Amino acid sequence: MPPTAKENENFNPARPETAQRPASATTLPSDMAIKQQPVALEVPVTINGARTVEGSDKREPFSETTKTVLVFGNGAVIRLTSSVAPGQLLFLTTKKPKKKLSARLSSPRTIAT
DSSP: OOOEEEOOTTOBTTBGGGSOOOGGGOOOHHHHHHOOOOEEEEOEEEEEEEEEOTTSSOEEEEEEEEEEEEEETTEEEEOOSSOOOTTOEEEEEETTTTEEEEEEOOOOOOOOO
């Protein structure tokens, strides 16, 4: 089970290793190269993007506020209610510290509710 941490002031979204980890969860740099471990970290973010309007070539902008679920060194898992497609460009803004990032959706998954 990955270590958990709430948002902290020293967190850099581009470097999740700055999140606070329990002492027992330390990993050696060689271990990180073999398999990158996610950090269960809730960071409030705003996601902006544009979705295709059904039946036309037009795109409709959307904005959604959510939290990260898991953070990796090269990405994150977030929950969205908006429909998104693989390869879609999204813009992510963290609340604290205020930082804007662009991201390309790699593998969306739909969870039945």
